[in-house]
Amino acid sequence: MSLTPTDGIIIAVILLAIPALMLAVRLLGQRFGWNPEVSRKLIHVGTGSLALTFPLLFSNPLPVLVLLGLAIPLMFAIRLGVLGGLGNVLHAVQRQSYGEVYLALAIAITFLRAEEQPVLYVLPILVITLSDTAAALIGTAYGRQRFRVEGGAKSVEGVVVFFFITWLASLIVLVLMSGAAPLNMVLISMLLAAFCALVEVDSWRGLDNLFVPIGAFLLLARYLDSGPEDLAASAAIFLAFLAAVLVLAHLLRLPQQAARAYAILLFLILSIVSLHNVILPTLAIAAHLAARTVRPCHSKRADFDLLFVAALSSLLWMFIGDAGDRSVISLFNLTFVGAALGFLMLALTGPWRLLVIPAFVVAAGLELWVAETNLPWSRSFLPNALEVALALLVAVALPLWRPEWFDKQRSLRIFALAMIGPLFLCLRGLLLP
Template sequence: MSSGLQIAIAFGSVAVLLGLMAVVKRLAAARDFSPEVQRKLVHIGTGLYALTLPWLFTDDWPVYMLIGLTLIVMAVLRTPALAKGGIGETLHGVERQSYGDLLLALAVGTVFLLADGRAILYILPIATLTLADAAAALTGSRYGSKFFTVEDGRKSLEGSTAFFTITLVISMVCLLLLSDVPRPNVVLLSVMVAAFGTLVEADSWRGFDNFFLPAGLMVFLESHMNSPWQELVVLLFLFLLAIVIFLRIAPRFGITKHAARVYVISTFLLISVTALQNTVLPLLVFVTHAFARRANPCRAAWPELDIVAALALASFAWLASEMIIPFNALMFYGLMSVGLSVGLIAVAFGPREIWVRLGAAGLVGVGLFTLYAALMRYNAPHVLWPGDMRLLGVLTILLVVGIAGLRPAMFETHRAAKLTLLALVVPVIGYSAKVITA
């Protein structure tokens, strides 16, 4: 297929999306569809179309171009003139704030990149997002009678049950038809995918399930699709045990049950996809964030959820960079985690004198970088390719302490996002420099 034809198909795909939204808006006016039904109809149509992308294009770059075009269009549709009364109302007619439209496009691009042509790793997550998520929402809105509370509203047990059932069926069909996974593993993997996916869908907020659900499922499948069944049983047991423990101890630290379940999902995903030594620093981010939240609260509505979202998005960004650039980014990811924890300590001491803030953050920075250096030694040689990281470590700590320690008031709002971006500056520059000079 020629490049020109693929470009034409990409632009035509955006036109199809806009046409779908126009049809849904007209049907909604004629049949009195609720805003939630409108959103899910667009969601289903978009997801089903996304399933065809590996076969619609002969090259990968038109897919990424299509994702970029879609993100631009979704951003335009969020403008007031189109979001209320215009075609964008099919996505933004609901009362709650959601970034689901943007995150859906981003998720398709991320899963397409990370799946790297492996059909099972692309189809299963996108099909689950498309069908199970819509089934949960529509079942809950129509038949929901038993509810549980999340930060931005409530979800129904009936909707979660529908999600689990549909995901279980999708997983079994995909694993049987698109992989050579042994039969016992098909059952175990399907149950784990359904359980993990149900928790992600039930506990997501602001539409983040549109990204975390498919991306998380893809990463989990890639790591454990060929694991022995005994290992899967142990992993499932640890997952259930972690839920019980987190829910028991969460109230003691002022953490809601919703946030505790989100921490379980994040911790489980970290432990299941990487070696234990590489989970320590990201998990310490949650610890330092809990300390900062109690010592110097920010003005965020859901600070625990914000830190999970920020760290997860940064984690997937580093993972995607390894697919684009053939160099392992793990040491730079660990350095980012160090910087993020140091920043949280700096703002935690915000009300104290400046020398206390700088001293505490500096000492924690030295200690965490020492821990970082010790943990990285347990990784394989290809992970250690950057060599001596002391200079980058010093620069990261100085930058974070200098800004967060001197101006803690800057982080009273959007704390997680700002500190994550700050912690990324030196690792990203260092990674880029190492890649260029390698």
């Protein structure tokens, strides 16, 4: 990867264009009395459209990473009012959101991973640019059938618009940019439209700007070259999986939105890795639900906190694996088994604490079995039994000793502990290959 003087000039122009666009939208919004949602979505369309030109402007990911590394602090500066009232264009809508930051992260991740297949970048960014904007504007102006979601409400009309715009955009992009068979294009477009619409509904606080393009990218990368039978089977598996999760949600009194989001997360993991690699993330979610029932934490959004932290840790391992061009699936699994044990320690009280040692042994055995099953393609960063035991010991010591420390920001603290051992093993493996 390289950075040329031309790249530097383009980066400078784009960084100047962002506040210029916001200023223009602000002045036009004041002149014509636009709804704050309209102004916000115009900025969204402008930045998304600009991002769609990156494959033409830049020949490698480094300039894009540099640009976004500079753009994110600029966005925070605008949010804090450093550049006057420009932040009001984005943040006049009465809901807490970091959508512009999440969109920048999504652009960086998809551009870095798309490599020599521009369709894997263009289609996800086009979906979040067009479909999200159309759904928000139609839902705001014409939505009548509304339903509650985390952080507000959405409309059935907006969801329908999101589905059809995504379906149409996917068909057009696949026809123009892929060599897939016509039937495959239709099936992939339907799968993407349905999946992305569901992700958009179940995202919160602007996270659709991250989860929709990343989810679209992962599905497209997995199924672009698949046959119709594989696509149909995957769709059937997801629907069955979703139905099962919703039934369990009813039994566990879990919010339907959180249950669907859990199903989406696990299905995406399943789309990337083999079935046995979903076992440990599933155990982490189950242990969280047990801990939440036995020892509730002081968070109104405990399930969504877990989803956010689990998704970000998954993306972190994906990024590390891509950057190092080595499989980190063993460290990914070690993180989730550590989190599962940490949550379980909070759920075990009284005489049930006698299960700590057998639970530790079973968890370590599961991690080693999954790691062994992933061979030979996952030899990188493969931990031995002692390393697994030490990493899990770090993950469970504090939850077992001071469970009250996890009554706030539980998921963040549990995953932070669970990441210590895997990150150490990763750093050691990179320094001492």
